[in-house]
Amino acid sequence: MTSLSPSPIPSPPKAPKSLCVLGVLSIIFASLTIVLIIVLAIITLQAMRAFGVTPPYINTIILLNALAIALSALELIAGIGMACAKRWGRTLGLIYAFASIPLAILTAIGFIVTVTMANIALQEAGTGTSLETKVYMGNNCWALPFSMVLLIMLVSGRI
Numbered sequence: 001m002t003s004l005s006p007s008p009i010p011s012p013p014k015a016p017k018s019l020c021v022l023g024v025l026s027i028i029f030a031s032l033t034i035v036l037i038i039v040l041a042i043i044t045l046q047a048m049r050a051f052g053v054t055p056p057y058i059n060t061i062i063l064l065n066a067l068a069i070a071l072s073a074l075e076l077i078a079g080i081g082m083a084c085a086k087r088w089g090r091t092l093g094l095i096y097a098f099a100s101i102p103l104a105i106l107t108a109i110g111f112i113v114t115v116t117m118a119n120i121a122l123q124e125a126g127t128g129t130s131l132e133t134k135v136y137m138g139n140n141c142w143a144l145p146f147s148m149v150l151l152i153m154l155v156s157g158r159i
Helices: 017-051 058-083 087-124 131-156
Strands: none
Touching: 017 058, 017 087, 017 131, 058 087, 087 131
């Protein structure tokens, strides 16, 4: 006599821990970037009011900050998806990495060029380098390498 008991349903494969780690790091870096951009915008606006000056490159700064916030929001959503081992999280992570690497390089070059004259003026006045440049370049120091690591790991197919 044969038993008609149902065969056990195989459990779905477990997501690699590295995907969860990338997701958590994406959430952390995206959150920090958004907070730094907001703080930077507040400091910039207060400095502009205090000195009564609007720098000629303010439209460039607004555009770069808007792009950075949009990319950070994409990274945050991708991080949530990767942490939950969702396919869409991995896809958004790839989109973020492909978009952020060239944008980070171009914005860093553009930002350095547009802010150099302002920093020269600040140093001649004896006030040192602007906080704006330090915050932006500090953000770029982790954004670019992390984007490259994210891209390499997601494209390699190991996770």
